[in-house]
Amino acid sequence: MPTTEKKYDWLLKNFDSLEKSLNGESKSPIHAMRKHALARFVELGFPTAHNEEWRFTNITPIRNTQFHPTLHFADEGITKSRVEPLFVTDAKSIRLVFINGHFAKNLSNTPPSIKQMKIGSLASALQSGDPTANQYLARYASVETSAFVALNTAFMQDGAFVQIEDGIALDDPIECLYLTASSGRPLISNPRNLFVVGKNSRATIVESYVALDENACLDNVVSEIIVGENSVVEHDKLEMEGENTYHVGTIQIHQMAGSNYTNNVISLGGKIVRNNITVVLADQNAESTLNGLSLGTGDQLIDSHTTIDHTMPNCTSHELYKSILDGRAKGVFNGKIFVRQDAQKTDAKQTNKTLLLSDDATINTKPQLEIFADDVKCTHGATVGQLDEEQVFYLRSRGISERSARDILTFAFASDVVERVHSDSLRERLRQFIQHRLEEGRNTRI
Amino acid sequence: MLAINNLHAKVGDKEILKGINLSVNAGEVHAIMGPNGSGKSTLAGVLAGRESYQVSKGEVLYKGKNLIEMAPEDRAREGLFLAFQYPVEIPGVSNNYFLKAGLNEIRKARGQDPLDAVEFLQLVKEKINVLHIDQSLLNRPVNEGFSGGEKKRNEIFQMAVLEPTLAILDETDSGLDIDALRIVADGVNKLRSKDNAILVVTHYQRLLNYIVPDFVHVLVNGRIVKSGGKELALELEERGYDWVTDLAEAVHN
Numbered sequence: 086m087p088t089t090e091k092k093y094d095w096l097l098k099n100f101d102s103l104e105k106s107l108n109g110e111s112k113s114p115i116h117a118m119r120k121h122a123l124a125r126f127v128e129l130g131f132p133t134a135h136n137e138e139w140r141f142t143n144i145t146p147i148r149n150t151q152f153h154p155t156l157h158f159a160d161e162g163i164t165k166s167r168v169e170p171l172f173v174t175d176a177k178s179i180r181l182v183f184i185n186g187h188f189a190k191n192l193s194n195t196p197p198s199i200k201q202m203k204i205g206s207l208a209s210a211l212q213s214g215d216p217t218a219n220q221y222l223a224r225y226a227s228v229e230t231s232a233f234v235a236l237n238t239a240f241m242q243d244g245a246f247v248q249i250e251d252g253i254a255l256d257d258p259i260e261c262l263y264l265t266a267s268s269g270r271p272l273i274s275n276p277r278n279l280f281v282v283g284k285n286s287r288a289t290i291v292e293s294y295v296a297l298d299e300n301a302c303l304d305n306v307v308s309e310i311i312v313g314e315n316s317v318v319e320h321d322k323l324e325m326e327g328e329n330t331y332h333v334g335t336i337q338i339h340q341m342a343g344s345n346y347t348n349n350v351i352s353l354g355g356k357i358v359r360n361n362i363t364v365v366l367a368d369q370n371a372e373s374t375l376n377g378l379s380l381g382t383g384d385q386l387i388d389s390h391t392t393i394d395h396t397m398p399n400c401t402s403h404e405l406y407k408s409i410l411d412g413r414a415k416g417v418f419n420g421k422i423f424v425r426q427d428a429q430k431t432d433a434k435q436t437n438k439t440l441l442l443s444d445d446a447t448i449n450t451k452p453q454l455e456i457f458a459d460d461v462k463c464t465h466g467a468t469v470g471q472l473d474e475e476q477v478f479y480l481r482s483r484g485i486s487e488r489s490a491r492d493i494l495t496f497a498f499a500s501d502v503v504e505r506v507h508s509d510s511l512r513e514r515l516r517q518f519i520q521h522r523l524e525e526g527r528n529t530r531i
Numbered sequence: 532m533l534a535i536n537n538l539h540a541k542v543g544d545k546e547i548l549k550g551i552n553l554s555v556n557a558g559e560v561h562a563i564m565g566p567n568g569s570g571k572s573t574l575a576g577v578l579a580g581r582e583s584y585q586v587s588k589g590e591v592l593y594k595g596k597n598l599i600e601m602a603p604e605d606r607a608r609e610g611l612f613l614a615f616q617y618p619v620e621i622p623g624v625s626n627n628y629f630l631k632a633g634l635n636e637i638r639k640a641r642g643q644d645p646l647d648a649v650e651f652l653q654l655v656k657e658k659i660n661v662l663h664i665d666q667s668l669l670n671r672p673v674n675e676g677f678s679g680g681e682k683k684r685n686e687i688f689q690m691a692v693l694e695p696t697l698a699i700l701d702e703t704d705s706g707l708d709i710d711a712l713r714i715v716a717d718g719v720n721k722l723r724s725k726d727n728a729i730l731v732v733t734h735y736q737r738l739l740n741y742i743v744p745d746f747v748h749v750l751v752n753g754r755i756v757k758s759g760g761k762e763l764a765l766e767l768e769e770r771g772y773d774w775v776t777d778l779a780e781a782v783h784n
């Protein structure tokens with residue numbers, strides 16, 4: 086067996102190249118962070134099934150592949166007209182496009198930076214020594230326990246950087262589109278996003294992930310979000326990558342007093358998809374909503390791990406995660422809710438529902454509530470089932486074909502997550518994608 | 532229109548219908564009465580195509596076609612309609628959406644153009660006035676959170692929109708107060724014409740004061756043991772089902 090060091094030789098070589106390309110910047114505190122993260126990654130290694138957090142999510146294909154990052158921006162021949170149809174919100178949106186993790190300025194549409202609002206690339210924020218970027222980057226997403234966060238941090242170069250100061254209501258969504266395109270050898274993309282929203286502000290962030298080819302790719306994303314006092318943030322993530330994409334997404338949310346954060350994660354594509362979403366309710370009267378919808382077909386594995394950490398009194402959290410699994414698809418849901426000793430009057434509700442469309446599809450679901458305060462309201466429930474044949478018959482008895490009846494009912498199962506997305510145009514796009522995906526699933530089944 | 536000949540049906544190994552004979556012509560209203568558990572809903576379900584029942588013997592001809600071989604949706608497209616005894620709730624599917632989808636399938640089968648959203652809404656408005664249904668119910672998910680009475684009215688509303696040739700009403704009267712009963716009966720009577728037939732399944736005679744049948748059949752233990760005119764319903768009301776249960780034994784022995 087190779088020593089860990091040897092095992093990750095390919096990665097260390099890539100890190101050397103990264104370091105050489107940095108010139109003066111290699112002395113910066115950010116680079117010290119990278120070096121520490123790399124060492125931590127090599128120590129941790131990619132997780133195996135022995136790791137409790139990865140028990141049902143076999144990532145052997147990731148462990149056995151040498152993935153290479155692109156260290157510099159290259160447009161990979163991707164034109165504006167190729168990108169245009171991939172946007173999921175309407176044309177008024179602010180748009181940031183990334184190719185293999187690097188900001189593609191020419192494909193993006195960002196407002197000019199003003200003091201109250203900076204929306205652009207993390208790389209340029211770091212280059213210009215932006216104090217907010219330096220203050221918050223890697224502050225909440227820890228490299229100590231997660232190998233994927235460590236790996237992302239070791240190679241972090243670019244991603245979205247959004248800073249909204251106090252009292253700004255941003256009506257148009259900020260849409261971040263992450264594209265991967267590789268020229269043959271397995272690619273790793275490490276987008277690193279930082280969203281910092283001040284007090285009494287409002288914003289909508291949409292992340293969407295698309296693979297432009299079927300080459301092997303590990304899309305290893307980390308997003309850190311700070312929601313300031315009394316601010317309202319909606320954060321939608323749409324993952325619809327290719328058959329050979331491994332997607333590991335870490336979202337780390339830090340909520341201040343009275344803030345309201347909603348996260349809708351829709352996972353439609355990818356070979357293995359793992360989302361780690363952690364919300365820390367760091368001060369009183371904050372409210373957090375986590376919704377998820379996973380559609381798995383074929384041999385897909387879609388895993389959602391969520392953690393809601395109630396640390397202070399009077400906070401509310403709602404969680405609704407749904408999976409529709411067809412073919413031999415596997416679903417995993419793990420929902421942790423911590424209610425710390427100080428977090429009296431916590432109101433937390435977690436619901437997980439799975440619809441199995443085939444006999445070979447499986448789900449592992451595990452609610453995990455750890456409650457250390459006594460005056461709290463916490464509920465959780467999980468259901469796993471098939472389509473209700475009585476409902477199918479009812480629709481058919483009104484003239485609707487069996488196939489349409491099943492589609493209508495399957496779509497209805499998904500709809501309450503979709504309806505929670507605010508943007509009309511995004512909701513409409515989601516309906517189309519889901520419809521399309523369900524059809525694909527059905528076609529592979531027949 | 533409908534000819535049922537020696538129909539036997541089972542659930543698993545249990546035989547529930549044990550040789551039903553019934554003939555219904557266009558323009559007629561037939562009532563099927565009988566004690567609980569006698570097989571009334573089973574008969575209605577077999578006619579509508581519920582897959583949990585297996586027809587083990589006999590045949591059903593509808594408009595000259597072998598009904599048993601048709602898929603439930605094809606039966607509906609041919610004008611057959613079942614008002615369910617227990618309408619199912621369907622969260623996430625709006626009443627209007629699914630009814631429009633069903634109606635347009637049925638129209639297609641009739642060779643008619645589909646209705647667009649505006650035309651459909653117009654049709655719906657006409658029908659809800661007759662049935663005193665709150666329009667807001669129609670935008671809600673199918674039957675979800677509806678009261679018992681609202682569910683039954685929704686069934687008759689769907690019938691009014693789909694305008695079936697053969698309507699089968701399974702205990703549509705149960706759970707309705709007297710006002711609702713009148714409204715529902717009104718809706719049903721509007722469908723009556725020389726081209727349509729209605730099969731009213733009920734446990735009580737009450738509904739038949741408002742939907743006056745041409746024929747009354749008594750179903751006991753999977754068999755029709757007595758048929759007659761509308762006065763048979765009154766006689767049953769007076770003498771109770773024990774009377775016909777005894778008759779059934781006499782027939783059987």
Ligand SMILES: Nc1ncnc2c1ncn2[C@@H]1O[C@H](COP(=O)(O)OP(=O)(O)O)[C@@H](O)[C@H]1O
Pocket residue numbers: 542545547565566567568569570571572573574583
């Ligand atoms: N799905 C089923 N499984 C088992 N038994 C059934 C089923 N449906 C009906 N039955 C039985 O068949 C008999 C007739 O039921 P049903 O047709 O509902 O009677 P009715 O409508 O006249 O009250 C009853 O004994 C009932 O328990």
Ligand SMILES: [Mg+2]
Pocket residue numbers: 571572573616701702
């Ligand atoms: Mg019944």
